[in-house]
């Protein structure tokens with residue numbers, strides 16, 4: 037599938053964060069971005085790539101807003117990547133998307149689906165079927181029906 041294949045080489049790092057010290061985009065070298073890019077595209081497989089994204093993007097939802105409606109609206113994501121020296125560096129969304137040549141929308145969509153429990157992370161990938169079964173098993177209507185029987 038060409039959609040998940042590499043189109044071109046990653047851009048040379050040019051993200052500069054003099055104000056946000058927590059973000060380490062500026063410390064990433066071309067060799068780092070090449071390594072990350074190669075890891076990501078080592079398999080032209082959506083599930084592999086989605087798992088990669090889930091591994092390095094952390095979404096945070098405020099506790100009081102833990103419901104699906106809010107998840108649909110907004111989700112804040114922290115991005116990090118493994119540099120060559122194995123140090124995990126927090127970077128910005130722009131840098132993350134640039135390195136992997138993907139759109140922020142893809143990450144947002146993926147994180148939202150992940151957060152709403154429709155997909156579960158597995159050792160080898162994202163198992164949609166299992167997520168579905170899990171939902172069914174735990175659905176309130178089924179519990180009610182069971183108690184009536």
Ligand SMILES: [Zn+2]
Nearest residue numbers: 051061128131
């Ligand atoms: Zn940045």
